[in-house]
Amino acid sequence: MKWSDKKGIQHLVTLCKEKGVNHVVLSPGSRNAPLTISFNRLADVKTYVIPDERVAAFTALGMAQQSGKTVALVCTSGSAMLNYAPAIAEAFYSHIPLLIISADRPAYWIHQREGQAIDQKEIY
Numbered sequence: 001m002k003w004s005d006k007k008g009i010q011h012l013v014t015l016c017k018e019k020g021v022n023h024v025v026l027s028p029g030s031r032n033a034p035l036t037i038s039f040n041r042l043a044d045v046k047t048y049v050i051p052d053e054r055v056a057a058f059t060a061l062g063m064a065q066q067s068g069k070t071v072a073l074v075c076t077s078g079s080a081m082l083n084y085a086p087a088i089a090e091a092f093y094s095h096i097p098l099l100i101i102s103a104d105r106p107a108y109w110i111h112q113r114e115g116q117a118i119d120q121k122e123i124y
Contacts, residue, residue: 006034012101013038021072021099022046025060027053029076031103036074053080057087060098070097077103 013035016024024039025048026032040047050056053075064071075081081102091098 009034009038013042016072016099017042017044019070021070023060023063023067023069024048024072024074025050025056025063027051027056027073027075027080029080029103031076032074032101035101035103039072039074053083054086057084061087061091061096064091064096064098065094068097070099072099072101074101075103 016039022044023046026036026039028036028049028051036047036049039045048056048059050059056075057073060071060073073084075084081100084100088098088100090096
């Protein structure tokens with residue numbers, strides 16, 4: 001089944017499914033719409049849409065902590081990822097499996113006055 005016309009999205013979603021990721025918490029935005037649509041179309045994957053990134057991150061953290069299984073956390077680019085940081089720090093130091101996926105903007109947009117275009121390389 002083809003979920004998105006973007007090969008990278010198809011590959012990523014398929015890989016997540018193959019690795020047993022069956023819970024995905026989505027913070028919707030225009031940049032990650034192909035990811036949101038693709039994860040929503042998987043029958044074996046339960047998606048949760050939580051617009052507030054901090055709430056989404058701590059919800060995913062709790063799900064992963066309780067299940068012991070990797071929960072994917074998906075957001076759009078820019079400062080949305082920064083709002084995930086407190087929960088990610090807790091997951092890291094508590095060894096809780098979270099998979100963070102962001103629809104980052106192309107690097108050439110950084111420092112060009114584009115909205116939500118920040119340097120996300122090694123953000124955490």
